[in-house]
Amino acid sequence: MTTTISSIVNGERIVGNAGGVDLNPSDTSDVVREYGQVDAAVAKDAIKAARAAFPAWAATTPWQRAEILDRAGTEILARADELGDLLAREEGKTLPEARGEVVRAGQIFKYFAGDVMQPHGYALDSVRPGIDITVTREPVGVVSVITPWNFPIAIPAWKIAPALAYGNTVVFKPAELVPGSAFELVDILNRAGLPAGVLNLVLGRGSVVGPIMTTDPDVNAVTFTGSVGTGKGILAADAPLSRKVQLELGGKNPLVVVDDANLAIAVEALVQGGFGSTGQRCTASSFTVVTDAIHDQFVAAVQERLGKWTTGDARAAGIEMGPVVDPSQLETDLRYIELARSEGGQVIGGELLDLGAKGHYLSPALIVGTNANDTINREEVFGPVVSVVRVKDYEEALAVANSSTMNLSAGICTTDLAKASHFKRNSKAGMVMVNLPTAGVDPHVPFGGKGDSSHGPREQGYAAVDFFTVSKTAYTNPGAPA
Ligand code: UN1
Numbered sequence: 001m002t003t004t005i006s007s008i009v010n011g012e013r014i015v016g017n018a019g020g021v022d023l024n025p026s027d028t029s030d031v032v033r034e035y036g037q038v039d040a041a042v043a044k045d046a047i048k049a050a051r052a053a054f055p056a057w058a059a060t061t062p063w064q065r066a067e068i069l070d071r072a073g074t075e076i077l078a079r080a081d082e083l084g085d086l087l088a089r090e091e092g093k094t095l096p097e098a099r100g101e102v103v104r105a106g107q108i109f110k111y112f113a114g115d116v117m118q119p120h121g122y123a124l125d126s127v128r129p130g131i132d133i134t135v136t137r138e139p140v141g142v143v144s145v146i147t148p149w150n151f152p153i154a155i156p157a158w159k160i161a162p163a164l165a166y167g168n169t170v171v172f173k174p175a176e177l178v179p180g181s182a183f184e185l186v187d188i189l190n191r192a193g194l195p196a197g198v199l200n201l202v203l204g205r206g207s208v209v210g211p212i213m214t215t216d217p218d219v220n221a222v223t224f225t226g227s228v229g230t231g232k233g234i235l236a237a238d239a240p241l242s243r244k245v246q247l248e249l250g251g252k253n254p255l256v257v258v259d260d261a262n263l264a265i266a267v268e269a270l271v272q273g274g275f276g277s278t279g280q281r282c283t284a285s286s287f288t289v290v291t292d293a294i295h296d297q298f299v300a301a302v303q304e305r306l307g308k309w310t311t312g313d314a315r316a317a318g319i320e321m322g323p324v325v326d327p328s329q330l331e332t333d334l335r336y337i338e339l340a341r342s343e344g345g346q347v348i349g350g351e352l353l354d355l356g357a358k359g360h361y362l363s364p365a366l367i368v369g370t371n372a373n374d375t376i377n378r379e380e381v382f383g384p385v386v387s388v389v390r391v392k393d394y395e396e397a398l399a400v401a402n403s404s405t406m407n408l409s410a411g412i413c414t415t416d417l418a419k420a421s422h423f424k425r426n427s428k429a430g431m432v433m434v435n436l437p438t439a440g441v442d443p444h445v446p447f448g449g450k451g452d453s454s455h456g457p458r459e460q461g462y463a464a465v466d467f468f469t470v471s472k473t474a475y476t477n478p479g480a481p482a
Helices: 040-058 062-078 080-091 095-115 154-165 179-191 206-215 228-238 263-279 292-307 327-342 394-401 417-426 461-468
Strands: 003-005 007-009 012-014 017-024 027-037 122-125 132-139 142-146 169-173 199-201 221-225 244-248 254-257 287-291 346-349 365-370 385-391 409-413 431-434 469-476
Touching: 003 179, 007 040, 007 179, 017 080, 017 179, 027 080, 027 179, 040 132, 040 142, 040 169, 040 199, 040 206, 062 080, 062 095, 062 154, 062 179, 080 095, 080 179, 095 154, 095 461, 142 154, 142 206, 154 169, 154 179, 154 221, 154 461, 169 206, 179 199, 206 221, 206 228, 221 228, 221 461, 228 244, 254 263, 254 394, 263 292, 263 385, 263 409, 287 292, 287 394, 292 346, 292 365, 292 385, 327 346, 327 365, 327 385, 385 394, 394 417, 409 417, 417 431, 461 469
Parallel strands: 003 027, 142 169, 142 221, 169 199, 221 244, 254 287, 254 409, 287 385, 365 385, 409 431
Antiparallel strands: 007 012, 007 199, 017 027, 122 132, 132 469, 346 365
């Protein structure tokens, strides 16, 4: 029997209308969860509940909030196998990837349980003698959290944990494809001790509940991870409202491989960065820029590695890559592969696989012979599709890498310290990796890009406090001693 889940508003389960199904992309005859889609009125109720719960939650002590976050982190870590299995089943990343993501989510709650006890304000002397100044942090209020399907538990965790830690209340809308992990997360946090209304879960269509969550006057901040188009729409809708908006959008992330690279390290960086999580990461190493002298050897080594690559059911043992998440993403992947071919690229792999089950299986696609300006090197695919551009030397590689307009992450594979240092200083990306995949980030460090890829303060780590609080500057004239 399929488990039925629901929205949660003010601590109550809201069943909603029928129609929500959470299918397993490895085998679409497997219904992972059933749920009712809610309408705009329920989103509105969730915002009202978060508004009503805000004053009391903001007035709790940091210790009270830390204890709840810590308890939730402990449960997430203790259930990593089971929650990892659910995540792999509904999203399609492999079991080790899914379990790793759950562990990351648990660590994020532990991190913010500790962070909330750290000093985030400071005191100053005024230019006027005898006057004291303090700068303190206050919660923003009600935060709308809107998350994508590709990290069903880690992205919600890295938005919800700091929001709650600093005293905000939350309305959370996960992607329609992955409600199962979202429901478990909210359930864990509520049982860990959150008062009713502090964290509300809205399972509904983006087109129905999204506009309420981004424009309702009771919402003080919106944090969104997803496509550039939707993100820009949120920003435009916000313009007259002047609330805090944090956007994590697309990435077109170059991996530069230069002549002096260690070949084995470069091949692994590309394969893990490009095809890990089925390439469905905004940090994916989606285009590779390779200098002339190592190009052919590198391509041959990647091809050999991909020859042994195993694609299959996300939960099968020994699988390196699970399926594409759904038919629409699969269609996008195939369209980009055809487009790259029509622009002159030679496609190695990138074929539909019939593995017996009704899943969306695509073999990894490596596209060589592409030019820097080809569409495949400009736009985000979000699938297991990696293109290769051949360049003369490091200088040209840097210029091609920096021609991306979605500068989230960039990598270089080199054994030359001078090139590594130069690349770190001169890359346009928000995150730079040396001899590592462009994807895969720690739970406790700032995350974000430049260009079209991000808007607003960085997520995660110590930087998260900038978005989830507002600072207050207060002056005191203590007067003469009595
Ligand atoms: C990672 O590379 O480990 O949506 C994280 C995404 C990013 C997260 C990537 N916001 O893919």
